[in-house]
Amino acid sequence: MKITMISNYINHHQIPFSNALYEKLGTDYHFIQTEPMEEERIQMGWGVEAEKIPYVVFLDKQLELCKQLIDESDVLLVGWMEREDLIADRLNSNKLTIRISERLYREGQWKAISPKGLIRKYKEHTSHRKNPVYLLCAGAYVPSDFSIVKAYPNKMYRFGYFPEFKEFTIEQLQKMHVWGNKKNQEEIQIVWAGRFIPLKHPEFAIKLAESLKKQGYRFHIHMVGGGELDGELKQNVKRKDLQNEITFYGFLKPAQVRKVMEKCHIHLFTSNYLEGWGAVVNEGMNSGCVEVANVEVGAAPFLIQHGINGLVYKDGSYEDMETQVRYLMDNPKKAACMGMEAYKTIATQWNAKEAANRLLKFYEDWKDGKIELPKEGPFSPAPVIAPKKMYEFMMERDRDETTFN
Secondary structure, eight states, X not given: OOEEEEESOOOTTTHHHHHHHHHXXXXXXXXXXXXXXXXXXXXXXXXXXXXXXXXXXXXXXXXXXXXHHHHXXXXXXXXXXXXXXXGHHHHTSSSEEXXXXXXXXXXXXXXXXXXXXXXXXXXXXXXXXXXXEEEEXXXXXHHHHHHHTTOSTTOEEEOOOOOOOOOOOHHHHHHHOOOBOSSSBOOEEEEEESOOSGGGOTHHHHHHHHHHHHTTOOEEXXXXXXXXXXXXXXXXXXXXXXXXXXXXXXXXXXXXXXXXXXXXXXXXXXXXXXXXXXXXXXXXHHTTOEEEEETXXXXXXXXXXBTTTEEEESTTOHHHHHHHHHHHHHOHHHHHHHHHHHHHHHHHTSSHHHHHHHHHHHHHHHHHTOOOOOSSSTTSBOOOOOGGGHHHHHHHHHTTXXXXX
16 A cells, blocks of 8 residues: 655655554555645744655655556545646546645635635646545534535545644643642633734633632643744733743744643633644643633544543633633642543544554545444544534533533
């Protein structure tokens, strides 16, 4: 079996999945990088020495080899890239092609009315609906977007990004996250990680600190990242006299971010609907943090079961976010259970090795003419849920099992 993945560039979110495939297939797995990484991403600590990764090939240096891999591989995985011309013949062949995509219409599905956009979507997606072309949805809102253009009917599956998985024992997790109890409350450590830009709403963490301090909670907030709002955030912390409650780290390498997460109880993920996935959710859950995430971000409905392995808040509402955080701080026993379940979710389903194994099984099933899909996790059927109905869908889905009251 030969598998090739083609995307703009390889990064720390894709390397574990690629490594897992390389371990299984050896030299029969390749990753085609179509362009260099942006300098902004490198400054954020995303840079990797792609030339030293044995399965990576470069479009600008090895064009003929890349074309050969695209045409001849048994499975072609197509991530984000500009060069649709490279895969045109492949899409019309009888070989298995699997696209991996985030949302088509992040800014709103009203954009689907654009005639020019519809024509392009038809050429790239809808016209191949009867061919062996499938879609892996990197976010819970992806199926709804693609259903608008009537692409991939009954051929859309859950997927995402798979940062490095770190294994912990139950005992290790318990030592990492000591919640205490209502009478003897520990100082709750809260982490926020990402770029300080408007769509990610880092100001929510500052506002939360101000409110929790007024209410007498014991806590500390760790702010990892930087960006255009850096100066404004730090000025607000000083003006509100929150220097003892908030620590700024600047940008850290991915491994260093994980170290911060591993000493924290709660991970805040406050991005708005423009966030396609949000791999820090995977990382926070793997670290045993309880996620408090905006339901609008792509990863949340796939990874989080509300009240079971984390909490979501409604449609970007700061007030609802604070309510969820205070619930965890007021109910440390339930919060500790959610942190354990968060880790288990990543350990048993949402990790690179499991995703790779499911891809290999999918190919064998497809080749045999009978596809059997898992019920949950990567490669399970992705439901088509309108964005405005996602919160209600999650509340109904998780109600019977929830520990949240």
